[in-house]
Amino acid sequence: MTDQITLGRYLFEKIKEAGVNSVFGVPGDFNLALLDHIKEVENLRWVGNANELNAGYEADGYSRINGFSCIITTFGVGELSAINAIAGSYAEHIPLIHIVGMPSILAEEKKLLLHHTLGDSKFDDFIQMSEKVSGKLKVLTNLESAPKIINDLIETSILTKRPVYLGFPSNFSDSLIPSSTINNLKLNLKFSQNIKTDEDEFVENIINLIQISKNPIILVDACASRHAVTDQVNQLAKITKFPVFTTPMGKSSFNEDSDEYYGIYVGELSSPDVKELVESTDCILSIGGLLSDFNTGSFSYSYTTNNVVEFHSNYCKFKRATYENLKMNGALINLVSKLLNLNLNFENKFKPPPSKFDYQSAKICPTGPLTQDYMWKKLSYFLKENDIIVTETGTSSFGILSTHFPKNVKAISQVLWGSIGFSLPAAVGAGFAADDLKKFDPNHPERRVILFIGDGSLQLTVQAISDACRWNIKPYIFVLNNNGYTIEKLIHGPTESYNNIQPWNHQIILDLFANKASYESLTVKTCKELDDLYNCEKFNNPDKIRLIELMLDEFDAPETLKLQAKLSDKINSA
Structure with a gap:
């Protein structure tokens, strides 16, 4: 130089x-x-x-x-x-x-x-x-x-x-x-430390609270993953044995194979057993909360306790007291350290709710056309450790809540901003990241990128497939062909023309973009065809870019989406 x-x-x-x-x-x-x-x-x-x-x-x-x-x-x-x-x-x-x-x-x-x-x-x-x-x-x-x-x-x-x-x-x-x-001028990427007196006071208050609580829980949301405190959350759960619930945006922020994992809480949209456990607790440790409408069942949280502790990236709250500029990464490290030293011998007082195991019903393949319910539950058996699963705003982001994630699966969705078309290029970007990490660190695990996107959303950003093909990025692109904007139809105007789209021949999209890239286009119409595909050894190998068209009924949608759509329409017209 x-x-x-x-x-x-x-x-x-x-x-x-x-x-x-x-x-x-x-x-x-x-x-x-x-x-x-x-x-x-x-x-x-x-x-x-x-x-x-x-x-x-x-x-x-x-x-x-x-x-x-x-x-x-x-x-x-x-x-x-x-x-x-x-x-x-x-x-x-x-x-x-x-x-x-x-x-x-x-x-x-x-x-x-x-x-x-x-x-x-x-x-x-x-x-x-x-x-x-x-x-x-x-x-x-x-x-x-x-x-x-x-x-x-x-x-x-x-x-x-x-x-x-x-x-x-x-x-x-x-x-x-x-x-x-x-x-x-080297980059300085170290977090500034919290004010020690504030952090110690906050942590001592939490320890005193959980010692007198009868059935405390941990609720993990998106910012736990965004701000990289998932390791501390895992340690906290192992020490306390408190039941852990995630929000839709928090899915993949906690290991779903863990004994402490109990399910997803979405307010009124939660399964009844999860709803009862969360809303009857006397202490909630909320970590990284982003309380948007689609993340909370249209703001339908119904806690019966005021004993809520909030951990955020730039402030924390103990009940009604706010600790400004107290960052959760330092506070969680402090809390875990003190709990280890105290050796309080917490016990797990509850069995996981039955809804945690709902996906197991997909072990038996039904006859007939492909359905949303079977598709999302069966996905649990296709996913592998370290996979990256990307879902689009709409049926995909709600359907994925029924899927069980193996260890270290990373979920990408845009529940808060909710820009239709986000997921396809986001999946391609995630593919570039996985490619780079593996390229420069041979010990880094190979990570498949698996995308679920609706036929309407695909039309907004389809050129991202060209970017993937140009650099030999190989995502699985599952296209949910349900004849238009199903989520919009469920919210308002089910038969109105503004919720329709021009149908595409999805089977020739890769012919257009792939050029010299290796690719495969497939169509799935029945549960049995999906079953066979997931069990195919060659299909499980991410050696080419794949577009899999899933033929679904126009108004078939996850139950949580149907309920959310009603709540959204009610709020929009209020």
Whole structure:
């Protein structure tokens, strides 16, 4: 390395230092000079997407597996095409950096009437649009301060689990800085510690509470996984033997083969045995809660106790007392440590509810057409340890609640933001992450990526299949062909034309996109055909990209979705 390097190279060296090996995005004239420097960083891959929205969704999926990701777009038209995906990442606590190639400093100073602007000679219009969906937003204006700004944005994103925005003027890409800056400015990714007195008080209050409680439980939600405290949650459950329930967004955040796992709580939509156990408890340890409508059965939680302890990424609550800036990662480590030292000998007082084992009914294959109920329960037997399962907003995200997950299965869905079409590119992004992790660590387990998406949702982002084929990413793409937007039909307008779609011939989609990639297209119409497919040794080997069309009745849907749809329609019309 010479005495000087370009700022463009510095940026990508730091992206690589943060653990990223694949960069998503679309080229545009304001970022082209910057893209030249990706190839200067060893083992850093430019994916190159067909559109910015898919690039954003793929970066989201990549980050959920890898822990951080990067997307690059161009000023105006590019960044706005990606902003829906970035907003979803913000809502769902997904860390990534959105780098926007911007006009040069000189062009801004002279207020040139450039393309991709609103014709007003302003260069901050789009920055303001991104501000609300960015954990931190910076535009480089000074070469000297640029390296520290880049580091700060990456650190902020990873530590807060939010997307950040970096405006990168086109004339800065080739600007030179001392090469020593790379080693002198290392990323600092260590969490700041909690104020010890606050943390100790909070933990002591919890210990006193659970010692006098008769039937405490643990409720695990999405942010336990997003903010990487699942190991601490597992330790807490093993020490206390408290029953553990997850929310829909929290599914895969706790080992479902564990003796402590009792099922999914969704308020009124829960199975009766789960609902009774959760709502009759006298103490709830709630970890990483994200209490959105679809995550809570339209806000139908009905606790009978006020003894609720909440663990969050940037604050914690003990009953009605809020501990500002107290982070759950430190608090949980402290709690587990103190409980181990106390050796309180907790006992498990309850048997797992029968609904925990509902999936076992799929051992017997019924005759006749494929049904949602059988499909989701039978999936329990197809999944393997370390699989990545991605589900679309709609029947898939509700149906998957009936599936039993083996150990270390990772679930990806977008229950809160709920942008239709998210899941296909997210699955492709997760495939890139799994590919990178295996490529650079031979000991890393091979991970299959398995997607379930509706025929309507597929039409929004189908070009993501092209990205997978380009780089030989091999997801299983299960397409639920139920003749349109079933979730919308269940909520409102079951026979209205606005819930219909133009039917596609799904069996020739891979013919269009695959080119030289190895692929297979299949159709499943009956329970027996699905059974045979899951039992096929060749099918279980993820050696090619597969599209499996599942033929389902138009109004066949998971029972929880049918109930949720009624609640949603009631709320929408209130």
